[in-house]
Amino acid sequence: MKACILEDNQKISYKEIETPQPKDNEVLIKVGACGICSSDFNRVYNNGAYFYPLVLGHEFSGEIVETGKNIDKEYLHKRAVIFPLLPCNDCEFCKEKSYAQCKNYSYFGSRCNGAMAEYISVPIWNIKVIPSDMRFDIAAMCEPTAVAIHAANKxxxxxxxxxxxxxxxxxxxxxxxxxxxxxxxxxxxxxxxxxxxxxxxxxxxxxxxxxxxxxxxxxxxxxxxxxxxxxxxxxxxxxxxxxxxxxxxxxxxxxxxxxxxxxxxxxVWNSSYKNQENDDWDNAIRFLYENQNQLSMLITDRFKLEDGIAAFNQMKNTDKLSIKGVFENEK
Ligand SMILES: [Zn+2]
Ligand SMILES: [Zn+2]
Known part of the structure; x- marks a missing residue:
């Protein structure tokens, strides 16, 4: 598959890497859209990555195209958004479902490879199925929307x-x-x-x-x-x-x-994902779905994966109005 890879500080390449294979409890997502987050600028421009090479991208949506051995085939071809945090499931905070406070977590696009790629394999626990007619670009705003809902609910x-x-x-x-x-x-x-x-x-x-x-x-x-x-x-x-x-x-x-x-x-930190109904993520999906037209105005910049560093440079340019930039894959 093709991916957009942060090779070193300020150096992004677009190249072929191995397509991930879903493990038993994972699903393979064909990425529909992946947002550029302000936290990605620190990774790209200020030596802010934990390691290189790294596939960036933690705000994403896509279609489930393959299921691991333990996953119900019903999930195939459903659209989904993905909570990007991979908790340890062992610390005191995980035990009370406060995963954003997990003491030993991983994170797509930061502590492990993310979704500025054609495919990504993710645990079934991390996904929320979204309506079949929900646009991928809108759904890719689910992560920042869940953060906003979490903050607003304080x-x-x-x-x-x-x-x-x-x-x-x-x-x-x-x-x-x-x-x-x-x-x-x-x-x-x-x-x-x-x-x-x-x-x-x-x-x-x-x-x-x-x-x-x-x-x-x-x-x-x-x-x-x-x-x-x-x-x-x-x-x-x-x-x-x-x-x-x-x-x-x-x-x-x-x-x-x-x-x-x-x-x-x-x-406030991150959002509250509990893998159950009516957590911040369910509320974010609903809010985005009900306000698709208005919220699509927030997507000011659209890119293809091969745009690489040019996408980040464009988003960084303060002369022009930019709210949210997204990488979109072919339908
Ligand atoms: Zn973000
Ligand atoms: Zn934990």
Whole structure:
């Protein structure tokens, strides 16, 4: 099969590698679409991979084209999305189904080969079957959508609350759509006018700093962390979602506000996949499926596997509006 392989820092090649064979409890997925995640940029440009060569890609969907020995043949030709984390199933957190906190996990596209390829073999435990008419590109957004749902669910009550979102990556935008669907007043803090136009096209109307009941930090910078604390009302809640670029430090005056205003700060990591009904992944599939037309607007860049590094360079170019880029395979 053909794959897009990170050979070394900033070096990606498109070449033939061996097609994986499903083990007894695995299914072979013909990848339909695989998203480019902001975490992939660190792997590609900043020596951020655990090892080379590595097939990137952890946000993907596809069709089941082969089943391992122990798998019901019913699964053949079903469409699926795949939870990219491979838990140890042995630690205390796995035992309580908090797999994102597993102490010894593997991960497609990071700690083992991922889905920027024609095929990938995955354990049946990791898949969720999706509707047969769900588009692969939309389904490839299931991972970031599940993360957004997980973050949004840290807050119990949205009705008539003022929600502020700092950051306009795909997760921030989806959190905004969820909060709006739960009847919150949603406001974005952004630094880029192109993004403002884009958010208006999604139906958002409020921008700039405003005192809010709930603030989501979706950037991961000191500046936006400070902005969160300065923006939130007394007794308000902050949800920290963005992966930090560097050490996070706070001036004493800002730190004081957390104490004086009794602010609640929630950390979130990944999503909650339990391989059972109504986990974050089921909710993400439903949300994407019901809003396919609107959410397809988030896919701003489409690539073929052979585009390789050019795809990453295009996504990195900040002159142009980019929300989500996906690699798509032939149907
Ligand atoms: Zn990701
Ligand atoms: Zn574990």
């Amino acid at each position: 807050i119990q009550e949205y009705q008539n609350k003022k929600v502020c979102i700092i950051g306009t990556g795909i997760i921030g935008i989806i959190i905004g759509l969820i909060a709006k669907s739960r009847n919150a007043e949603v406001n974005f803090i952004i630094r880029n006018n192109q993004k403002e136009e884009f958010l208006k096209s999604l139906g958002f109307t409020s921008f700039g700093e405003q005192e809010s009941d709930i603030v989501f930090e979706c950037v991961g910078s000191n500046q936006s962390l400070e902005q969160c604390i300065n923006t939130v009302k007394s007794k308000g809640q902050i949800v920290l979602v963005g992966n930090p670029y560097s050490d996070m430090t706070l001036p004493k005056k800002v730190y004081w506000k957390i104490l004086r205003s009794e602010i609640t700060i929630n950390g």
